[in-house]
Amino acid sequence: MARWTSSADTVRAVEAWELATTGPGAAAAPSDLPLDLRWLPAAVPGTAAAALADAGAWSFERPQGLHDKDVWYRARLEGQGPETLRFEGLATTAEVWLDDRRILLSDNMFLAHEVDVELSGEHVLAIAFRAIADRVAAVRPRGRWRAPMIAGDGLRRMRTTLLGHMPGWCPPVDVVGPWRPVTRIRGGGVRIREVGLRAEALDDQGGRLRVRVDLEPSAAAPTLAALCCAGAEAPLRETAPGRLEGELNLADVDRWFPNGYGPQPLYPVGIRLGEAALDLGRVGFRSIEVDRGTDGKGFALVVNGRKVFCRGACWTPLDVVSLNAAPEECRQALEQVRDAGFTMLRVSGTTVYETDLFYALCDELGILVWQDAMLANLDHPADDPAFVSSLVAEARHFLSRNQSSPSLAVFCGGSEAAQQAAMLGAPPDCWSGPITREVLPAVVAQLRPDLAYVENSPFGGPLPFAADEGVTHYYGVGAYRRPLEDTRRAGVRFASECLAFANVPEAATLRRLLPGPVGDPLWKRRAPRDSGAAWDFEDVRDHYVALLYGVDPVALRASDPERYLDLSRAAVAEVMEATFAEWRRPGSPTAGGLVWFLRDLWPGAGWGLVDAAGRPKSAFSALRRAFRPVQLAATDEGVNGLALHLLNDTPRPVEALLSFACLREGAVPVARAERAVALSPRSALTLSSAELLGGFFDVTYAYRFGPPSHDVCVAALRDARSGAVLAEAFHFPLGRGDARQALGLSARLDRDGEGWSLVVSTDRFAQSVHVVDDAYWPEDNWFHLAPGHEKRVRLRPAPGASASPLGRVEALNGLASCPYEAEP
Template identity: 55%
Template sequence: MRRIYPAARQAGVRLDASWRMAVTDAGAVAGPADLSPALDWIPAPVPGTAAEALRLAGRYRAEAPSPLHDKDIWYLTEVRCEAPGDAVLVLDGLATIAEVYWNGALVLRSDSMFRAHEVAVEAGTENTLAICFRALYPRLDAKGPRARWRPQLALHQGLRLVRTTLLGHMPGWCPEVHAVGPWRPVHLIENKEYYLEVERFSAILAEDGSGRLEIVLKDSGFPPETRLKCAGSSAVFGKDPDGRRVAHLTIPDVAPWWPHTHGTPTLHEVTIEAAGTVVSLGRTGFRRIEVDRGSDGRGFGLRVNGVGVFCRGAVWTSADIVRLPGDRDAYRPWLALAAEAGMNMLRIGGTMAYESPAFFELCDDLGILVWQDFQFANYDYPVADEAFAASVREEARQLLERTQANPSLAVLCGGSEIYQQGAMLGLPESRWKGPLTEDLLPSVCAELRPDVSYVPNAPCDGAMPFSPNEGVAHYYGVGAYRRPLEDARRAEVRFAAECLAFANVPQQATLDAHLAAMPGHDPRWKQRVPRDRGVGWDFEDVRDHYVRLLHGVEPAELRYGDPARYLDFGRAAGCAVMEACFAEWRRAASTCRGALVWTFQDLLPGAGWGVVDATGEPKPVWYALKRAFRPVQVSLTDEGTNGLSVHVLNETASDRPVVLTLACLRDGSVPVVSGRREMMLAARSNAEIAATDLFGAFFDTTYAYRFGPPAHDVTVARLLDPDTGAVLAEAFHFLPGCEAGRLPPALDATVDRDLDGAWTLTLKTDRLARSVHVFDPAFRPADDWFHLAPGADKRVRLVRRAGADLEAVPQGEIAAINGAGVLRYKAG
């Protein structure tokens, strides 16, 4: 749907107050005239869902959801207008089979959750608006075109015939919370002549560094001298042969928009001025995105403004599975955490739902690229049906029209695992590669967002569409398939649109507050652990495999005898796997150009896939990713008989002087061999250095030659600021099996305030402390579950938690997984 902007005055009314909702049996009420005042009416937020209204009334819990798709749900409100006359009712999203009644007359039937509607109505001064959401289950039983395959993803095969979210229909993935209701805003527009409609909004960065802005308006009767203004430049609107108003504006040397890891996400205000009236079209950014297929033409990566960008982040699920919000306040804390973790891309997968313009605007602000799947996943969709195809085409057009101004939109994808599903069932390519993703969707994308790269499906390309060594992959070699960590390199991943799924354990405070259940023993615990349908394992089994591999302990025995320590080892293993895989993928010689972790946030508190739990608290693996995603970074990889390699990266636009140090420690404390080098990290550089080059002599850093017992157990690499000595980045390499006899570390902690008044926790140790955890009820640490080595202080900024007492001072506990107890601290 085209964006409509208020001009001379605000003439639209957002209908978000005084709604009532009632639940009835399916088909029990034919129309609004049959609604009884005796029905159990409850207040209902709009935009919102029936589940949210019921939750606010104390009648619904996401932890034990009641089905809603077997019922009809009625929404009702009274609308007062300034004066009688023609008006337009705008409904931005109705989930899913909806009938809209204006003053008792049926004015709209909608069968797509993903389409907005404009309906002309005759408004009186007092009006009644009723919306009935008919039961979805009977619709799912309707017969449709025969499917060529039947996936196990969701409960009902009829979902392929209905345009609705798969959230709530995927057991093992998410709670069965059904999306029903006016989940996007409802407006009434009176006096539409006071509005202008933007039909096209294009902002690109040309190769010469200039910004090219094109705006096409539906002719609104504005005078001839109507001007477009942006970034200090302006142009006069002309008319095209179709009578539309068109302006082309070139802005020399415009400040470009960058992902925040590579530069500043600069945005520019766009305005239209005519006869003393100024209309803001919001902000936009100028950037250029190109697909990089690599030297062999088989890869996939993005170049932004001519610079190769390693895309890292996660797959977005929902800000709230119950209410499916679309406002800035709902998105802001989640997206702020993504940016803080160094994520420069989020993917909205085909199993989720389209997010609102506010999501993209915040991503614009924060410098986060968005990979947007169209909402298709796994099924064989009936695109040969003309009505279905027409609805999908309009769905795609509306998504792209409302995001035309957003520079954050970087990739458009035909959906998730359609190709993979057909290919894994043994069907030939001609059966699973079809016009939906090869013709219909790319044609709409080429028309409305030619500046955005298009991918037919995720995954795609390769000998099989799911082969990770070509094109776009869903990589679970390390993860679900329990491959050794070396597989992250051996698989030659080019771009992982999703990867590394684990049942990530939340912080203990979240479990204490929201899930008082014993891990592994309590059905309530297992209910929150994700699993694929039809398999005899879950993703906790996957995590336990890597606990066993990395720490040499038996998870089942540990869980039986010491559940708290079992969870800590699970947290530590998840961190180690994440950091190790991204160290492989970000090195200079890697074939990988991006990887997005499955998933960003949980939908319920528990050991879900998310790296942030459902309460908004970062999990331990979030901190690991924050370390792995640093734009200025050091990492270590085990190259066997070639020894350790040190990788130093600088993705920023400026050269960076650093000091690189490397030390091999025995018993986690005594340096056996060490090296140091002053370096200038060139802008946009990625280099590999052999550890022996820093030592100046041979040393068996990987214990590959095994000449006698190992002389060390851990290697520590640091990048230091040459002026202050501050640690910019650290990396650790542990020799397998060398931690058993290590003495516990003696930790020391002090709390002080920096020059800006922020609290900082300073830690030091006499020997290596593994997986150090900081817990403070009033403050969240900027880093957590990190390794701490002697030789340099660790300064951790403490961020006051939302809702914490403003007078509270830091006081909490510090523990290490190889420690002998808990260290308590308190600000003096």
């Protein structure tokens, strides 16, 4: 159910909520509650855990269990006459009472409800969230398989989030309460039951809007009604009692493209119903198709006829305790990924559907959304009509409230259910079922036929998680500790999850939020792990530290923990860049990679590319470089030399100068070349090092006819007019190593109208250069720096920072750091 209100309606939040807890079933109705019950202030929308945290009664280290209690909320209402109470989301089993009259039962946290009431003065609105611990723990009726990562097989029959029920990687948060807004609506205009809106991109570059308005049975159709968009309008006609329909063809509308591939024009849409106006938000016109490839086994999104490489991450709630981040925090987080070149975010079936603001901002910023149904891992009961009916209503509600969103691109039947069944030995006929094969695609076909539908994530091939067919969760490089070459060997078509590591936050975050030593019990409790595994994702990261730098990470952690952390940060950055260089090269079968996941759920070395405070980690900085719309990447082709891949995803031509050099001891060029290149819009080009050098040179040290002549290769793509660096790529024919030497690294602060910048230079090649500053965040970090050129790094003040920049610049292969400080 999507709520549509006209300009004549009055909508306001129910305010001044209080919260109290009792034993399960202690009070059947509000009048049964003890008079001496302790009530606490509670924010709505929000959760009981968040209210208790505000009162000092809940924390990550001292969580209070809530699923074994009844949680009561109450607020006072005052008014006269008819109103509609709207509940956007109640987690999980809830009874709503007006005074001592029960007016609503809800057992699906993802559904909205409306109740018409008659007010006559002062009233008490109460919500009882009933204990669900016994239902969560229930083992009968048993599913066809168990999901080891989820604590409670009874969850397979419940419509609630898995957040808080996955002890291997999620904080112990019991999600209970009115987690979405509670509002009161006093009607003043035409009563509307439902609106259907569809925006279509036409082959001739125009657009078409179709709208259907269903009025409440008691409402009379207005004499004059019209659909309005982009300066044009079309009449709405009554096609059946209480139903208005209309169509508006628009010749002068532009196509909506993902970030980096083109602009994101949005057009306001409204309906006039007599004297009232109905705001339907903004629409974008775009088409989406799925390209399966010549062999029919691939998966690539084609937007407006252009194949898009979907690069991004899996989204997690910005506040896992309240499930409601401030609007400005949501915007900042999405602008952060937009600026980093992301084209897609996936909302996983292990989490929650996001707010309307989230999808509206993705529309605005050009971020495609892969949306899972909130189904994951478990054997959900397709034979239970009540469960299926509730799930259908949930899917309809989500798609209705996002029916005009151009960013919504994929709707998926859920996460890892097919994979879980296959990995636990269930037969192939268990891998798929009527819910994801028939029920959900039918809802999508009716409400959003423009979306790509995926049955499950992962899905396709002889096994649901086969990397070289359909969509996969790729952890060959990562959890399975495969060599970096596996990113090509696996033949990944589309990775809807990939590259999970325990990513170490920057030093400033560790000092503030996790000050204990590496390896202490708190640190290890926050390290993500697969439930029941004898290893965690710090062990995975350590494997690549040893692989890339030739050190013993366990011994290094004990002898030099700061060096260990720096190598840990550098290693995941290197792996991220190398993986996407492989996947984005021309000729690669890969059409997308979404890293698991974007932001930590709590402070620690979690999977997040961004820490729990919102500060980018080394992996995020690496992906910012790997995701550039205009990109230069290098791959080692062995005896065929080094391949340089030039990519231009943008709708504009690029005239550039490509330079290439092989350096001995990080300073002396032993081979070099330069070439002018022209990249047409949305094109790619691969050049070999032999083509550039015009003859034989053992760039990759594959032939080994003698001692190595160089230790690093440096390639740069510069704008032909301004000389600005568009992208860089580096290659280490002898490996990266752990050696340190004097580099001649220098840094100076510069200030202009946009703020502070660091200008960094070096006399010798500097590896994994990083900025350490408590108050400022560098826009680029953990980057390599060639000698002879200055690199300008913009500094952004951290939230709440008032001090001037003060810190140091270091390189992984340097002996000394370079301090900087703003002059008083």
